[in-house]
Amino acid sequence: MINARLFLVAFASFGLVIAKPATAAGNDEIKLTFLGTGAPRPSHDRYGPAILVEAGDYKIMVDAGPGMRERLFQAGGFEMLTSVDHLLITHLHFDHTISAPGLWLTGWLFGRKVPMNVYGPTGTAAMMANFRTAYDWDIRYRTTVGVHQEGSELIAKDVGPGVFFDKGGLRITAFDVEHMPIDLESGESLGLEGATLGYRIDYGDYSVLFSGDTRSTPSSEIIPMGKGVDVLIHETQVPAPGDTPEARLANVSLSVHSTPAQVAYVFNQTRPRLGVYSHIIPPEIGSDELLGLTDYSGRMLVAEDLMTLTIGREITIGRAEGAGTDIFTESNVVEE
Numbered sequence: 001m002i003n004a005r006l007f008l009v010a011f012a013s014f015g016l017v018i019a020k021p022a023t024a025a026g027n028d029e030i031k032l033t034f035l036g037t038g039a040p041r042p043s044h045d046r047y048g049p050a051i052l053v054e055a056g057d058y059k060i061m062v063d064a065g066p067g068m069r070e071r072l073f074q075a076g077g078f079e080m081l082t083s084v085d086h087l088l089i090t091h092l093h094f095d096h097t098i099s100a101p102g103l104w105l106t107g108w109l110f111g112r113k114v115p116m117n118v119y120g121p122t123g124t125a126a127m128m129a130n131f132r133t134a135y136d137w138d139i140r141y142r143t144t145v146g147v148h149q150e151g152s153e154l155i156a157k158d159v160g161p162g163v164f165f166d167k168g169g170l171r172i173t174a175f176d177v178e179h180m181p182i183d184l185e186s187g188e189s190l191g192l193e194g195a196t197l198g199y200r201i202d203y204g205d206y207s208v209l210f211s212g213d214t215r216s217t218p219s220s221e222i223i224p225m226g227k228g229v230d231v232l233i234h235e236t237q238v239p240a241p242g243d244t245p246e247a248r249l250a251n252v253s254l255s256v257h258s259t260p261a262q263v264a265y266v267f268n269q270t271r272p273r274l275g276v277y278s279h280i281i282p283p284e285i286g287s288d289e290l291l292g293l294t295d296y297s298g299r300m301l302v303a304e305d306l307m308t309l310t311i312g313r314e315i316t317i318g319r320a321e322g323a324g325t326d327i328f329t330e331s332n333v334v335e336e
């Protein structure tokens, strides 16, 4: 606990580093930008779940929560907004998908000329096909008045557990996590079909794991998949105190999310170089309180919107800001 608290103090100054011994291999880094660290409930401080991964030439968004487009613009201006062309969806809840059309169409409208590639569990391709149908008129309208056609394409693929992307030194592995509804007393499935995926991204010597939305059990796939990972990003829900109707309602979702005590178990089993909380329920919970509830002596922190982590021999904490105030002067929207 003391380690975690000291770490938080250091985090406040931004730029703390966690060193890893040098290896013979290259020093390719992975950069993460936390665009939204909240969940479905609207919050000015914590937008919906979305984390940008930059590795080599790749820019990959993990989940597309509410407000992602605006945060992406804040973090990197139009250049960033138009250069993300891969989206990983953990599952089809609206707080993870509602900005998929926003990323796809805004990027296209302001200059992206390559298709948007989307990967997610069963049902993702159908959802994206429905988005394509929903915005058919918009695309026909804009291309009629001169917006280029390239980049309006949406290519979506359903994926299951295993490696589904392995190009340019970047490997993405999906694995099942437990987020389907169960009967609270018996623990039995309520029979709803569907899946939620966690993802592990490896690039060069470094790696990051995204838990997806999940309850935590000792049999969680996160434990074997998280062994040896540099950064493990886990969701959490803090139980509401008392026995009021509001508290009981809030706590219904504890059966599909992970309490800090459960996440501490996962962190203790996996021992990442850095454990991170994101997708935080409720969004107003304080970082100190959250860390205090987590019985883990390793390095960890509570993510904030627009926080960055650069994962290399050191893990560097920073903040993305300012770029989104630029003025869009160089139009490449309309064909010459």
Ligand SMILES: [Zn+2]
Pocket (backbone or CB within 6 Å): 039, 040, 049, 093, 095, 096, 213, 279
């Ligand atoms: Zn969620």
Ligand SMILES: [Zn+2]
Pocket (backbone or CB within 6 Å): 091, 093, 179, 213
């Ligand atoms: Zn969910």
